[in-house]
Amino acid sequence: MDTQMTMTAAAFEADFAYDRPALLARRNAKWRQYDPDVIPAFVADMDFRVAPAIQAAIRASVDAEDYGYPMRDGKKADRAVLEAFAHRMKGLYGWEAQADLSMAIADLVQATFASVMAFTQPGDGVIVQVPNYPPFRAAVNDTGRSFVPMPMKPEGDGYVFDLDQLAATMPPSTRMLILCNPQNPTGRVFSRAELQAVLAFAQKHDLLVLSDEIHSDLIYAGNTHLPFAALGPAAEARTITLNSATKSFNIPGLRTAVINFGTEALKARFERHFPARVVGSVNSLGIDATVAAWQDSSDWLCGLIAHLSAMRDHVYTRITRDIPMIRMKKPEATYLTWLDCSDLGLSGTAFDFFHTHARIGFSPGENFLPGAERLVRLNFATSRVIIDEMIDRMAEAVQRNTR
Amino acid sequence: MDTQMTMTAAAFEADFAYDRPALLARRNAKWRQYDPDVIPAFVADMDFRVAPAIQAAIRASVDAEDYGYPMRDGKKADRAVLEAFAHRMKGLYGWEAQADLSMAIADLVQATFASVMAFTQPGDGVIVQVPNYPPFRAAVNDTGRSFVPMPMKPEGDGYVFDLDQLAATMPPSTRMLILCNPQNPTGRVFSRAELQAVLAFAQKHDLLVLSDEIHSDLIYAGNTHLPFAALGPAAEARTITLNSATKSFNIPGLRTAVINFGTEALKARFERHFPARVVGSVNSLGIDATVAAWQDSSDWLCGLIAHLSAMRDHVYTRITRDIPMIRMKKPEATYLTWLDCSDLGLSGTAFDFFHTHARIGFSPGENFLPGAERLVRLNFATSRVIIDEMIDRMAEAVQRNTR
Numbered sequence: 001m002d003t004q005m006t007m008t009a010a011a012f013e014a015d016f017a018y019d020r021p022a023l024l025a026r027r028n029a030k031w032r033q034y035d036p037d038v039i040p041a042f043v044a045d046m047d048f049r050v051a052p053a054i055q056a057a058i059r060a061s062v063d064a065e066d067y068g069y070p071m072r073d074g075k076k077a078d079r080a081v082l083e084a085f086a087h088r089m090k091g092l093y094g095w096e097a098q099a100d101l102s103m104a105i106a107d108l109v110q111a112t113f114a115s116v117m118a119f120t121q122p123g124d125g126v127i128v129q130v131p132n133y134p135p136f137r138a139a140v141n142d143t144g145r146s147f148v149p150m151p152m153k154p155e156g157d158g159y160v161f162d163l164d165q166l167a168a169t170m171p172p173s174t175r176m177l178i179l180c181n182p183q184n185p186t187g188r189v190f191s192r193a194e195l196q197a198v199l200a201f202a203q204k205h206d207l208l209v210l211s212d213e214i215h216s217d218l219i220y221a222g223n224t225h226l227p228f229a230a231l232g233p234a235a236e237a238r239t240i241t242l243n244s245a246t247k248s249f250n251i252p253g254l255r256t257a258v259i260n261f262g263t264e265a266l267k268a269r270f271e272r273h274f275p276a277r278v279v280g281s282v283n284s285l286g287i288d289a290t291v292a293a294w295q296d297s298s299d300w301l302c303g304l305i306a307h308l309s310a311m312r313d314h315v316y317t318r319i320t321r322d323i324p325m326i327r328m329k330k331p332e333a334t335y336l337t338w339l340d341c342s343d344l345g346l347s348g349t350a351f352d353f354f355h356t357h358a359r360i361g362f363s364p365g366e367n368f369l370p371g372a373e374r375l376v377r378l379n380f381a382t383s384r385v386i387i388d389e390m391i392d393r394m395a396e397a398v399q400r401n402t403r
Numbered sequence: 404m405d406t407q408m409t410m411t412a413a414a415f416e417a418d419f420a421y422d423r424p425a426l427l428a429r430r431n432a433k434w435r436q437y438d439p440d441v442i443p444a445f446v447a448d449m450d451f452r453v454a455p456a457i458q459a460a461i462r463a464s465v466d467a468e469d470y471g472y473p474m475r476d477g478k479k480a481d482r483a484v485l486e487a488f489a490h491r492m493k494g495l496y497g498w499e500a501q502a503d504l505s506m507a508i509a510d511l512v513q514a515t516f517a518s519v520m521a522f523t524q525p526g527d528g529v530i531v532q533v534p535n536y537p538p539f540r541a542a543v544n545d546t547g548r549s550f551v552p553m554p555m556k557p558e559g560d561g562y563v564f565d566l567d568q569l570a571a572t573m574p575p576s577t578r579m580l581i582l583c584n585p586q587n588p589t590g591r592v593f594s595r596a597e598l599q600a601v602l603a604f605a606q607k608h609d610l611l612v613l614s615d616e617i618h619s620d621l622i623y624a625g626n627t628h629l630p631f632a633a634l635g636p637a638a639e640a641r642t643i644t645l646n647s648a649t650k651s652f653n654i655p656g657l658r659t660a661v662i663n664f665g666t667e668a669l670k671a672r673f674e675r676h677f678p679a680r681v682v683g684s685v686n687s688l689g690i691d692a693t694v695a696a697w698q699d700s701s702d703w704l705c706g707l708i709a710h711l712s713a714m715r716d717h718v719y720t721r722i723t724r725d726i727p728m729i730r731m732k733k734p735e736a737t738y739l740t741w742l743d744c745s746d747l748g749l750s751g752t753a754f755d756f757f758h759t760h761a762r763i764g765f766s767p768g769e770n771f772l773p774g775a776e777r778l779v780r781l782n783f784a785t786s787r788v789i790i791d792e793m794i795d796r797m798a799e800a801v802q803r804n805t806r
Contacts, residue, residue, distance in 0.1 A: 027464075028471025029479075045471040055468060061430075062465050065458060067654040067692070068431025068448040076432075077656075106509060106683035113681040135680065142678055251470040253480075253687035274681075275545055277538065278516040280509035283686045284656035289470070 007303030009310040016048040016303070017383040023047055028253070034361040039390050042363040044184075046250045046335065046381035050289075051300035054249060057292035058285055070284035077287045078104035084294045085243065085258045095230035097241065101267050102260040104282040107252075108214055108242045109135045111259045115210050115240050116176065117143055118273035119266075125174030127207070129161065131338065131368035131375075133184045136212075140178075148174055152186050154340070158329055159186040161194075163201045176208045177201075179228060182215040185338040185368055185377040187331020189223040198228070199235050208266075209239045214257075215334045217248035217301060220309050223332040229262045236262030240270075245293035248301065256286030308335050311380045311387055318388070322395040335381035338365075342374040344402050349373040357397035360390055410706030412713040419451040419706070420786040426450055431656070437764040442793050445766040447587075449653045449738065449784035453692075454703035457652060460695035461688055473687035480690045481507035487697045488646065488661045498633035500644065504670050505663040507685040510655075511617055511645045512538045514662045518613050518643050519579065520546055521676035522669075528577030530610070532564065534741065534771035534778075536587045539615075543581075551577055555589050557743070561732055562589040564597075566604045579611045580604075582631060585618040588741040588771055588780040590734020592626040601631070602638050611669075612642045617660075618737045620651035620704060623712050626735040632665045639665030643673075648696035651704065659689030711738050714783045714790055721791070725798040738784035741768075745777040747805050752776040760800035763793055 023031050030045040049055075061067075070077035082099035089097035105111045112135060120126060122144035128136045130149040140147045148170045152159040179198060182189045190198075202209050211228040219225050229239040244257035261267035315337060316330050327340040339362075341350040351364035354376065365375030380387055426434050433448040452458075464470075473480035485502035492500035508514045515538060519529060525547035531539045533552040543550045551573045555562040582601060585592045593601075605612050614631040622628050632642040647660035664670035715733060718740060722731050730743040742765075744753040754767035757779065768778030783790055 026467065026471070027469055027474060029474045030471060032474045032477065043472055050468050050470060055465075058465055062458075062461055064429065065453050066430055067453060067656045068429070068433060069446055070656045071430060071432045071435045074435065106686075109680050110683040113678060117681060138680065142680075253470045253473045255684050255686040275516060277512050277541065277545075278520060280513040280683045281658050283509075283658040283689055285688050286686055 007299050007306065009303070009306035012300075012303030012307040013383060016300070017307075018047050018049065019383070020386065034355075035359075038355070038359045038361045039386060039393070040361040041379045041382075041390060042361050042377070044247055044336065044379065045252060047383065047386065048250060048304065048381065050250055051293060051297035053292040053296035053300070054251065054289045057288040061285055061288050067284065070287065072287070072291075077284055078282050081256060081258060081282065081287050081290050084291045085260070088294045089227060089230075093225075093227055093230045095227050097227070097229065097260050101262070101264065102258050103276060103279060104287070105257050105259050105279055106255040106282060107246070107257050108212060108244055109139070110279075111242045111257060112136060112139045112178070112210065112212070113143065114274050114279065115259070115270070116140060116145060118270045119208050119240070120145055120175045123173060124176070125171045127166065127170065127174060127177040129178070129180055129183055131185055131365070131372060133180060133212070134367045136178050136180070146171060146173065150177070152183060152188065154327070154329065158332070159183070159188050163197055167201070167205070170205075174205065174207065176210060179209055179211045181211060181213055181228065182219065182225065182333030184215060184334060185336050185363075186329070187334045187337060189219055189225055189332040192226055195226060195228055195231060199231055202238055203234065207238065209235070210242070211239055212242045214242065214244050214247045216243065218305060218308065218335065219333045220305070220312065220331070225333070229260070237266075238262065240266060245290045248304075249289075249293035249297060251286070251289050251293070254283070254286035254289050256282050256290045308381060311335075311382075311384065312337070314384065315378070315380050315387060315391070318391045322391060323398050325398070335379055337378050337380065338368075338375060339378055340375050344374070344398060346374060346402070350376045353401070354394060354397060357401050358390075358393035360393060410702050410709065412706070412709035415451075415703075415706030415710040416786055419703070420710075421450050421452065422786070423789065437758075438762075441758070441762045441764045442789060442796070443764040444782045444785075444793060445764050445780070447650055447739065447782065448655060450786065450789065451653060451707065451784065453653050454696060454700035456695040456699035456703070457654065457692045460691040464688055464691050470687065473690065475690070475694075480687055481685050484659060484661060484685065484690050484693050487694045488663070491697045492630060492633075496628075496630055496633045498630050500630070500632065500663050504665070504667065505661050506679060506682060507690070508660050508662050508682055509658040509685060510649070510660050511615060511647055512542070513682075514645045514660060515539060515542045515581070515613065515615070516546065517677050517682065518662070518673070519543060519548060521673045522611050522643070523548055523578045526576060527579070528574045530569065530573065530577060530580040532581070532583055532586055534588055534768070534775060536583060536615070537770045539581050539583070549574060549576065553580070555586060555591065557730070557732065561735070562586070562591050566600055570604070570608070573608075577608065577610065579613060582612055582614045584614060584616055584631065585622065585628065585736035587618060587737060588739050588766075589732070590737045590740060592622055592628055592735040595629055598629060598631055598634060602634050605641055606637065610641065612638070613645065614642055615645045617645065617647050617650045619646065621708060621711065621738065622736045623708070623715065623734070628736070632663070641665065641669075643669060648693045651707075652692075652696035652700060654689070654692050654696070657686070657689035657692050659685050659693045711784060714738075714785075714787065715740070717787065718781070718783050718790060718794070721794045725794060726801050728801070738782055740781050740783065741771075741778060742781055743778050747777070747801060749777060749805070753779045756804070757797060757800060760804050761793075761796035763796060
């Protein structure tokens with residue numbers, strides 16, 4: 001494992017940020033979804049080269065044409081991901097996330113759907129923080145469960161939730177709480193006290209907690225991530241944890257994630273519905289990339305966070321200065337920010353407004369919360385020059401097209 | 404798509420077969436499962452470099468660090484695999500395997516487990532040809548279904564099945580027939596007449612047919628593959644077809660396969676149990692590799708089949724000459740052959756005998772059929788020199804250690 005943690009924001013941007021021509025030449029969804037004149041700022045893909053260790057690990061397998069049934073260190077290869085996950089959780093948080101209680105899985109959407117189906121019945125209530133990552137809503141609604149919203153309310157510099165109100169409004173059939181921490185799209189990193197309150201709530205109402213922690217490597221100074229299961233055995237007994245290197249290390253196409261069960265009993269319950277072999281296998285290049293991300297990419301990650309932190313501050317400074325009618329709170333984590341454009345007096349959706357008048361492709365707010373047509377999610381995982389062009393265009397569009 | 408179909412066996416072996424030091428340096432399961440002095444001849448992995456078009460496709464993505472949410476030709480990337488599959492089925496067999504009725508899935512084990520769970524109930528009978536690929540047995544037994552054997556009986560130069568006997572012995576709750584065609588491990592390629600008989604049987608007993616056709620690209624001269632669903636609408640109405648480039652093109656670690664439903668109704672039934680998003684996503688490099696395999700690798704495949712055909716004949720010639728007590732029938736497809744060592748008078752299993760006395764790692768016969776301890780499956784997808792060493796060692800072990 002590398003030990004340098006010294007890369008600056010400027011060095012990261014110089015070494016790893018793609019420029020616009022390079023981005024336009026890429027094949028991924030982010031730069032192909034819209035016309036070439038649109039700046040895409042939607043899907044959680046970053047405009048950066050991957051960590052050198054990831055690229056080296058993939059190249060080593062590709063140079064060897066190593067595409068056979070994979071083994072690593074004498075074991076089935078997916079074990080390497082589970083052990084790397086366990087090692088990382090222990091090192092970062094002191095949490096003993098046992099490899100034996102984990103499974104490799106293609107992605108968190110699959111893991112979420114499978115967990116909802118395995119641990120709840122049709123008709124059961126499933127709590128989801130709103131606004132929310134859209135597949136969480138689909139995992140509840142598409143499987144015939146009852147969507148129970150847990151509002152993240154803007155308050156002060158951030159967003160808060162109200163468990164008393166939730167207790168008063170949730171149906172008695174509620175069985176699961178999907179916790180997204182850090183939360184997408186608000187960027188909240190929940191404090192130990194908040195997580196303890198969620199645990200007490202889950203114990204009181206006998207809820208399982210499905211804790212999506214995919215953004216947990218992207219935490220800004222002043223905030224501390226704590227895996228929900230790391231609260232202790234009482235939490236582990238009711239927690240399924242989801243994580244993956246794909247978001248923080250920019251390898252979503254490689255489809256490699258981990259689902260960890262806090263106890264053997266939870267794993268057994270899951271496997272009664274989804275035997276390991278119906279979950280599918282994870283590909284060898286995704287395994288190699290993930291292990292390299294978690295074990296040998298801390299310098300790149302340090303540089304990434306330095307750059308993203310600077311970009312977060314820059315977006316905040318520019319929006320509050322140049323488009324003060326847009327309400328933004330600084331995210332505590334993630335490269336995503338939730339922009340409230342209600343005060344612009346738009347006649348249509350905020351997404352359409354900026355797509356039409358600024359040629360920017362945000363994520364529409366209504367995808368995260370029905371009725372949130374005046375909000376958008378902005379992805380600032382790009383270079384400063386692209387961010388500046390984006391905000392220039394936004395400001396100009398607002399100036400020209402609103403009263 | 405390339406049009407040359409001219410590569411000879413010798414040219415293929417010279418260009419694509421790894422030698423033993425190169426194989427020992429690899430990380431895949433085949434060459435790591437046993438001690439280095441053991442010749443592995445078990446898992447369905449080949450000792451050959453992949454087709455140049457596959458390597459080029461992977462390299463193009465890797466050189467571009469193209470690991471984002473993938474799109475190909477303006478669509479979600481997995482659509483490219485489904486369209487390549489449809490195009491290939493149409494071109495090779497005239498079968499309209501619609502992309503809209505297909506899903507990309509990590510592997511055939513997942514697809515088999517999911518299909519058994521989606522289309523049958525616990526306790527239902529599921530017919531499986533025996534000997535069989537071991538995960539088929541697991542997909543039936545591990546999910547609480549009832550395993551209904553359909554024996555492949557040695558007869559003449561090959562193996563035959565008896566549907567009248569099956570009808571007389573199968574339980575009334577039987578709902579599905581898992582057809583493996585070409586059949587692993589016997590190497591049978593079923594004739595149109597045999598498949599028509601299976602269809603009539605399935606219609607009479609109202610069975611769904613889960614048709615695993617993963618070996619269908621590896622057919623030897625004199626045999627013709629026919630997808631079961633290509634028998635026509637009556638077959639399609641009750642057929643789920645599984646295929647993948649991973650076996651024939653030697654990319655199993657890349658975890659990319661296709662499940663095709665013969666009708667919209669079958670797809671809808673499947674999705675009631677397994678919504679698309681609980682099936683998981685397929686990784687972008689596996690997608691690129693599969694499309695390159697199916698669209699641009701016919702010259703390599705032609706050379707592969709020429710070489711494998713020569714090796715099949717060579718193994719047959721040498722075994723019948725040097726170890727005539729081992730009974731072998733020439734496979735009509737696949738690089739696998741099923742060896743009956745019953746006449747050697749072994750005290751233990753054939754696998755153990757050859758592992759101990761010849762240092763060869765076969766697949767144990769009992770993995771394919773309980774009680775078949777005197778049989779092994781041999782994988783001959785390697786170079787002539789390794790095959791000769793394997794058979795030399797087998798012959799010597801038999802001479803020294805049996806009466």
